Amino acid sequence: MRLTMIGAGYVGLVSGACFADFGHVVTCVDNNEDRIRSLGAGKMPIYEPGLDRIVASNVAEDRLRFTTDLAASVASADAVFIAVGTPSRRGDGHADLTYVHAAARLIAAALDGFTVIVTKSTVPVGTGDQIEAIIREERSDADFAVVSNPEFLREGAAIDDFKRPNRIVVGTTDPRGREVMQEVYRPLYLNQAPLLFTDRRTAELVKYAANAFLATKITFINEMADLCEKVGADVQDVARGIGLDNRIGPKFLHAGPGFGGSCFPKDTLALIRTAEEAGADLRIVSAVSDINESRKSRMADRVVDALGGSLEGRTIAVLGLTFKPNTDDMREAPSLSLIPPLQAAGASVRAYDPQGMEFARPLLPGVTLAKDAYDCATGADALVIVTEWESFRALDFARIKSVMKQPLLVDFRNIYPPSELHAHGFTYRSVGRPRLD
Ligand code: NAD
Structure with missing residues (x-):
């Protein structure tokens, strides 16, 4: 054809x-x-x-x-x-x-x-x-x-x-x-x-319903993560414990900084508008969209807390800028909600991403782009993992520790076991998991 x-x-x-x-x-x-x-x-x-x-x-x-x-x-x-x-x-x-x-x-x-x-x-x-x-x-x-x-x-x-x-x-x-x-x-x-x-209108709606459902799943586990932090439970085990149920399934149950990307944020919003015009009230999807936006805007507070309440004169190293690994797409990336508030609070930000730096550069003025993860961590008061690229999953923490001002890792993707970082002498903050320090 x-x-x-x-x-x-x-x-x-x-x-x-x-x-x-x-x-x-x-x-x-x-x-x-x-x-x-x-x-x-x-x-x-x-x-x-x-x-x-x-x-x-x-x-x-x-x-x-x-x-x-x-x-x-x-x-x-x-x-x-x-x-x-x-x-x-x-x-x-x-x-x-x-x-x-x-x-x-x-x-x-x-x-x-x-x-x-x-x-x-x-x-x-x-x-x-x-x-x-x-x-x-x-x-x-x-x-x-x-x-x-x-x-x-x-x-x-x-x-x-x-x-x-x-x-x-x-x-x-x-x-x-x-x-x-x-x-x-x-x-x-x-x-x-x-x-x-199926008919044309139904097919058009299938796409939005699929994205809204996936966005809901992510938002659900993110809220569970917040609860885990309050009650001393581990969200990764909660996710595994529910995900092994075939009716729920294990995918899209990773707690993190909130969803971004070129589809979920815009598609949930567009679906809400369609429903409003049609006179149907999509309360779950509306809540998902609101919760996610406020979650993304609160991520910088976690970095501020980890650094004792002030970022004045601090250097923050950010690993991962794209909205997810294996793409260069920066649309609605969580890094774009995180970095400007860090800068506004007085921090200097260094960042590294394996593929996203070309598209990120004009979107993140004032950020120093590093040549790799170790260059990025050099002189930093905190290292923050925002996107879980494969190459960030086995960092040499002895080396990272030797180049940082202090050993502090904020991991928004839960890619390390807390015990491993603790053993390396790091203060480690992740999402919805018990702290060891
Ligand atoms: P994109 O911005 O990467 O690509 C769109 C392209 O269309 C651009 O290169 C633009 O120059 C071109 N274009 C615009 N008007 C044109 C015209 N009149 N003639 C010729 N070219 C024109 O967008 P994308 O991420 O590929 O998304 C496209 C659509 O697919 C969107 O509706 C999106 O929601 C949907 N979608 C995206 C994904 C994803 O992961 N990116 C997944 C599923 C569905």
């Missing part, structure tokens, strides 16, 4: 490259010329493990192309995927559909023959209807079907998630649309990935 992917970001580029790997002929379109130029030169504009290899091999076999010319690639496509951003609209938290609507208009102008237009971007219920209306308005002669196909991949494991998904959700009641989508995903359901067909 000939597929066009509009938007060559975390979702569009990975999906496009994986579809090409399955044998489809894919054109990735982006209106960011630098992005297309860099892809044309074989340089990935984002960090995603394994992406460079799969892009290079499919480009070499002429199944994957990059262009800014939307019209030519749409005209020859069997299916056109919309994978542009849907950020939070400033001020009200609604999903900003500016890019989706713009893409729909451009697609309309270029349609030639029956084409399936697939929304991969996360869009509120009813957006498929809007896209259909826009296309009809621009091109009353066009022959097309608008299908919802939300994407569930996780950054950092995106290729594996795309190729071995738990499920593929397709929202359409159009028989021709269904047939094309079946053909698009045929290589995947040969792998026995369940393909769930």
